[in-house]
Amino acid sequence: MAQQSATKAPVGQPVGSGSVFLSFAPWIIFGVVASPSTWEYAALAALVAAIVLSSQDLLHGRLRLLDITAIVFFAVLSVLALALPRHELIWLETYAQVLSSGLVAVMAFASLLFDPFTAQYARESTPPALWRTPVFRHINRVLTAVWGAAFTLMTLSTWLAIRFAAEDDWFNWVIPIALLVWAVRFTRSYPDSYKARHPT
Template sequence: MPQQTAPDAPARKPVSTGGVFLSFAPWIIFGVVASPSTWEYAALAALIASIALSGQDLLHGKLRILDVTGIVFFGVLSVLGLALDRGQLLWVETYAQVISNGLVAVVALGSLFVDPFTAQYARESTPREVWNSPVFTHINTVLTAVWGMAFALMTVSTWLAIRFPSQDDWFNWVVPIVLLVWTVKFSQRYPESYKARMT
């Protein structure tokens, strides 16, 4: 998550974007691996990745909403894969990617009404005195909204892949990858761009 300082801060440290992107890694793993025949393995791989990437933080009381959601969601999918037979899980096989993308969109956009989820990462590399500043709040509101909208569009795209199988490559791969790349680049550029306009 980009480091954010007050607009009149005397010095700016390098931008760090690792934390929030690592939290998306399990969801990306699931999206890449999941298919009608592999979603159980995708869920297990994503669960392991979620625990590996955030388990230590959770043990120390750092409850970040996206990390917790990932562990719960992929844990539930893994249990369902073990407990239910194939016929009972047809809906999961069909809509696994749609559900996962939609859940991230709901979590991200929903956090705007409480605490933008990107702020949870930004606080780890930002002085406490700027956490309530208008600049910090604005940047994280925008970044959270952009990530939420990107996953909302990915939800629609993966749903269209089901409706139009002949265009599966476009809706399941090309569109989501373009959205992710654009969102990552926007997240890297926007904080410094906005702060520059405020000075």
């Protein structure tokens, strides 16, 4: 995890209470539950998960980009489901998963312009003196880019599932899950491997 980039925690063990993996849980819940007939329930479940998982951080004034994005997005989906008649939501039923993955990709890449979103988690367990070091910055830029790339490919995959219904299982399940596993493994291993090559 990104936190390991500037600490002495054992390899593979998350540091601190603010885990980036927990922040992805609402998006994963939505991806698993959402379908043309269940996306409203998926959005509500994801909204509840996002609020519960980030409640302690919000109470302490820690606003993390991924959490806020999830709360706003799933709240908007829930409001639309309640406010609009079903025939006006056909496009949303069709593209809900594409939109959710695409939004995470946009959020990740946009954060590279000012502050990689993974750095928000890393700072919770990294001494402030190390926040501006080249190693800390590089690792979090790479991790953020990897998550952006993974969700970009997931966006494409879920879009292809709509176009090629016969391959729905592959595009909606196999490929996205494989991408998530890859991103998680990379996030756990890259900080230590990079530090080993570039000792400070």
